[in-house]
Amino acid sequence: MPISSYQYKAIQQAFQPGQQSFAENPYGVYALLRDLDEPFYYEDMNVYLLSRYQDVEGVARDGRMVRSLEAFMPADYVAEQQHLANFHDMPNHERFVQFSMLERDGDLHRRLRMIVLQEFTRSWVAQYTSMIQQTVDKLLDALMAEQDIDFIGDFAAHIPGYVIGHVLGVADEDCPMLRTWSENIVQYFDADRSEARKQLAEQATAEFALYLKDLIAQRGRRPGKDLLTRLISASNAGRLSEDELISTSMLILAAGHGSTIDVLGNGMLALLNHPDQLDSLSSNPAQAPAAVQEMIRYDSPLPFFHRYASVDCEVMGMPYPVGTKFGLLYGSANRDPRQFSHADRFDINRYPNRHLGFGRGAHLCLGNNLARLNMEITFASLLARVKTIELRQTPRFRLGLASRGVRELALRLL
Numbered sequence: 051m052p053i054s055s056y057q058y059k060a061i062q063q064a065f066q067p068g069q070q071s072f073a074e075n076p077y078g079v080y081a082l083l084r085d086l087d088e089p090f091y092y093e094d095m096n097v098y099l100l101s102r103y104q105d106v107e108g109v110a111r112d113g114r115m116v117r118s119l120e121a122f123m124p125a126d127y128v129a130e131q132q133h134l135a136n137f138h139d140m141p142n143h144e145r146f147v148q149f150s151m152l153e154r155d156g157d158l159h160r161r162l163r164m165i166v167l168q169e170f171t172r173s174w175v176a177q178y179t180s181m182i183q184q185t186v187d188k189l190l191d192a193l194m195a196e197q198d199i200d201f202i203g204d205f206a207a208h209i210p211g212y213v214i215g216h217v218l219g220v221a222d223e224d225c226p227m228l229r230t231w232s233e234n235i236v237q238y239f240d241a242d243r244s245e246a247r248k249q250l251a252e253q254a255t256a257e258f259a260l261y262l263k264d265l266i267a268q269r270g271r272r273p274g275k276d277l278l279t280r281l282i283s284a285s286n287a288g289r290l291s292e293d294e295l296i297s298t299s300m301l302i303l304a305a306g307h308g309s310t311i312d313v314l315g316n317g318m319l320a321l322l323n324h325p326d327q328l329d330s331l332s333s334n335p336a337q338a339p340a341a342v343q344e345m346i347r348y349d350s351p352l353p354f355f356h357r358y359a360s361v362d363c364e365v366m367g368m369p370y371p372v373g374t375k376f377g378l379l380y381g382s383a384n385r386d387p388r389q390f391s392h393a394d395r396f397d398i399n400r401y402p403n404r405h406l407g408f409g410r411g412a413h414l415c416l417g418n419n420l421a422r423l424n425m426e427i428t429f430a431s432l433l434a435r436v437k438t439i440e441l442r443q444t445p446r447f448r449l450g451l452a453s454r455g456v457r458e459l460a461l462r463l464l
């Protein structure tokens with residue numbers, strides 16, 4: 051059935067990623083979207099939103115649906131679209147995007163992804179177990195001296211920078227800078243493209259690229275046992291250019307940073323709001339792998355990505371022309387009752403749990419094994435050391451559509 055004007059207005063009023071009410075609970079709006087039998091056109095981002103599991107997964111797996119306009123549109127059209135989205139006049143950011151596997155398609159994407167794929171398999175990342183354990187233990191040692199903490203600022207925010215930094219070969223003392231750069235770059239992919247935010251993104255990309263250039267020169271002179279050294283070898287063997295080397299390193303450092311911080315916070319909050327699940331996980335840490343999957347499904351930290359139709363196509367039974375932009379609401383698909391029984395229930399033993407929190411298809415999250423290992427160790431270690439965790443204050447979520455996480459999570463550890 052076509053959308054009635056009443057339904058359309060109700061969704062238009064509720065779908066406000068710039069408002070606090072949406073940030074606190076987007077799931078009611080997602081449910082309204084899933085009731086529609088066609089994609090909802092969100093004018094502010096010129097995008098057709100897909101909200102049901104089957105449709106989101108179908109488009110994510112469809113090779114004709116691509117990340118980049120460059121793959122099939124003339125250069126002047128691409129430039130015009132960049133202008134409209136305020137993505138012009140930012141040479142450093144543009145360079146990062148241009149050579150990033152996340153933004154490429156087809157053979158180019160496959161080549162960039164294949165160079166690093168082996169580095170992120172479950173068996174390969176297992177070698178980082180003790181490094182992650184040490185990183186988490188060190189942070190917990192400091193945390194145990196406090197009773198009242200901000201789970202995000204005092205704990206979660208420090209974990210991914212060190213972990214991904216160590217994997218790549220960044221020195222300990224430089225890891226904190228990765229957070230600021232990553233956050234300032236990633237924030238510009240969300241709906242608010244103001245000039246101030248644009249400046250932040252451009253400056254962070256420029257500084258990050260300079261830092262990486264310097265680090266690459268150092269590793270070139272003195273190779274190590276890290277991922278960066280192996281990427282430099284691949285570059286020396288002609289498998290990736292210097293720009294691709296910098297962009298790949300930057301993407302690996304940035305892509306897994308905020309997402310991991312957010313999902314640690316969202317996961318902790320879900321446990322606190324479901325004390326039976328928290329007790330269950332505390333008394334049986336073997337549940338950690340399943341619990342972590344459920345945290346990623348239940349409150350996905352990256353709920354929205356896009357694809358462009360590279361040919362005329364049909365989606366949800368309706369025709370769309372080449373160039374149409376679709377929004378994949380992974381966060382909504384993960385709450386679709388057609389796919390998950392009691393979809394709004396947080397159940398750390400949920401099985402099966404084929405969530406879309408890491409995406410699907412060609413761009414399936416490269417770092418998903420590392421992210422899950424990191425989370426499993428973090429929650430198992432925290433719950434082994436703390437008897438009681440209390441929420442001191444209801445947290446507030448950040449505004450936005452593309453990423454989801456709390457600003458602060460005020461806890462009391464007993």
Ligand code: HEM
Nearest residue numbers: 151152305306309310313355407408409413415416417421
């Ligand atoms: C819980 C934490 C994480 C979540 C929820 C997450 C989620 C995602 C999602 C949904 C995508 C798919 C994007 C799309 O459909 O267009 C993606 C892609 C990607 N992620 Fe993650 N991610 C996480 C952690 C990480 C980590 C730790 C790394 C790196 C070490 C990483 C690296 C990447 C890369 C490189 C891509 C692009 C892959 C490609 O285009 O082929 N992510 N991630």
